[in-house]
Amino acid sequence: MAADGKAVENGVSGQSLKTIQDFDPPRRPKKNIFAIACAVLASMTSILLGYDIGVMSGAARYIKRDFVISDTKVEILMGILNLYSLLGSAAAGRTSDWIGRRYTIVFAGAIFFTGALLMGFATNYSFLMFGRFVAGVGVGYALMIAPVYTAEVSPASYRGFLTSFPEVFINAGILLGYVSNYAFSKLPAHLGWRFMLGVGAIPSVLMAVGVLAMPESPRWLVMQGRLGDAKRVLDKTSDSPEEAQLRLADIKEAAGIPEHCTDEVVQVSKRSHGEDVWKELLLHPTPPVRHILVCAIGIHFFQQASGIDAVVLYSPTIFEKAGITSEDQKLLATVAVGFVKTLFILVATFTLDRIGRRPLLLSSVAGMIFSLGTLGIALTIIDHSHEKLMWAVVLSISMVLAYVAFFSIGMGPITWVYSSEIFPLKLRAQGASMAVAVNRVTSGVISMTFLSLYKAITIGGSFFLFAAVAAVAWLFFYTMLPETRGRTLEDMEVLFGKFYRWREAHAMLKEKKKNQTEVNGGDNGNGGQIQLGTKE
Numbered sequence: 001m002a003a004d005g006k007a008v009e010n011g012v013s014g015q016s017l018k019t020i021q022d023f024d025p026p027r028r029p030k031k032n033i034f035a036i037a038c039a040v041l042a043s044m045t046s047i048l049l050g051y052d053i054g055v056m057s058g059a060a061r062y063i064k065r066d067f068v069i070s071d072t073k074v075e076i077l078m079g080i081l082n083l084y085s086l087l088g089s090a091a092a093g094r095t096s097d098w099i100g101r102r103y104t105i106v107f108a109g110a111i112f113f114t115g116a117l118l119m120g121f122a123t124n125y126s127f128l129m130f131g132r133f134v135a136g137v138g139v140g141y142a143l144m145i146a147p148v149y150t151a152e153v154s155p156a157s158y159r160g161f162l163t164s165f166p167e168v169f170i171n172a173g174i175l176l177g178y179v180s181n182y183a184f185s186k187l188p189a190h191l192g193w194r195f196m197l198g199v200g201a202i203p204s205v206l207m208a209v210g211v212l213a214m215p216e217s218p219r220w221l222v223m224q225g226r227l228g229d230a231k232r233v234l235d236k237t238s239d240s241p242e243e244a245q246l247r248l249a250d251i252k253e254a255a256g257i258p259e260h261c262t263d264e265v266v267q268v269s270k271r272s273h274g275e276d277v278w279k280e281l282l283l284h285p286t287p288p289v290r291h292i293l294v295c296a297i298g299i300h301f302f303q304q305a306s307g308i309d310a311v312v313l314y315s316p317t318i319f320e321k322a323g324i325t326s327e328d329q330k331l332l333a334t335v336a337v338g339f340v341k342t343l344f345i346l347v348a349t350f351t352l353d354r355i356g357r358r359p360l361l362l363s364s365v366a367g368m369i370f371s372l373g374t375l376g377i378a379l380t381i382i383d384h385s386h387e388k389l390m391w392a393v394v395l396s397i398s399m400v401l402a403y404v405a406f407f408s409i410g411m412g413p414i415t416w417v418y419s420s421e422i423f424p425l426k427l428r429a430q431g432a433s434m435a436v437a438v439n440r441v442t443s444g445v446i447s448m449t450f451l452s453l454y455k456a457i458t459i460g461g462s463f464f465l466f467a468a469v470a471a472v473a474w475l476f477f478y479t480m481l482p483e484t485r486g487r488t489l490e491d492m493e494v495l496f497g498k499f500y501r502w503r504e505a506h507a508m509l510k511e512k513k514k515n516q517t518e519v520n521g522g523d524n525g526n527g528g529q530i531q532l533g534t535k536e
Contacts, residue, residue, distance in 0.1 A: 008057030043141035043165035054177020088140020094434035112138030120198025147420035164413035175338035228264035302473035304442035307466030364410020372467035380460030
């Protein structure tokens, strides 16, 4: 602060004069509007997946009638997009290292736009499946690139807030899909579902236009040796010039560029363009990288294996099993699911950086276990009853809403935040794409088998199974996942590597931060330097 500067200049005998402002508590940095705008624009890619999930939950019923297809074909139609998206997320790591994060977002939008139009104009089941294939590749690109770009642009002080945006937009897309189902359900059956699917092309156009206002990721620019461009982006997206310098120094160190190098453009080894990364990630990983990989893949697997896509995609079927028979009421109840999901994701977005990842994640999964178990009990009672039990119907609907609410305050957003912030710079794109691939495979398996699963073990039994998976997830998260709130992206390799004994590394970093604070102590507690450590 200017006041601090004057106090030092006017100091007597090496002691600074204190002003009344010196006794004020330190102010939190103001939100960086430019960084927020970049995160919003990048995260809009996630609307594409959300819209497709939401819209298919209603459109599938009309497609089944129009094309006269079996339940098995409906299951495949619902879940196959997740498997197709594997191609996109597998290619996205290399593509984003090659053409940059920004143009990868444009590419994702263009592919999904084509897929949405193909689905809207489909004349038979095979044509529709081809449209799903094209849209799925676009979704895979979008899912991988949005969290990576956002994490690389965001300052550490509210990286969790910004990196949770992709999940916010997935939820907004689901809600839009549900609303679209209700709006177009009044049209003739053969037209309604075409409009539901075709309208999905609109967000991809808006996204491709908006991306022109975004800068390239500073970390990607450094990987290309464009230090001058990276510095200009960091100056715009950091809380202060000091933080911009520190972030640039951290990125240069991670990329193997000497700290004293201040050239506009430097030569970078070819390895920075993505070669040999898979060897470091899979064949010869260091203990920290192995721990990071286990955590990223684990959190993505459990996010989907605990049944969220079954509830979101098949909510009209679940409400039908609970005793709601009217088509309008089923669609309206589904809109309520989308509304609750979106509302609670916003709560999580504003609490991630205040409360931390672990407390929110563990509370969220505990709530999911309770709501899934209770939903299983309610649906089993309804299944075995010969008359309509109103209390069980209300309990079932309440537990579906409670489940999506608990999912959205922790498991939903933290999966994307956590996996995008823990990988080292040179492994980040490929590491994130591997985690997304696991996410999509698990989601595809769940959504393509749910109808068969509940016919085999009953609808109640299905939710008991999901509750058991969520219980295993809670134990895994409690044991293996360190807290990452407020850590710089380059701190992660210190924090990880000891697996279930990660608390030792956490204590070491805490002590290091304490020592740094004492060394820098004299001038208002921070010596004019930006502090990026945890808020203990």
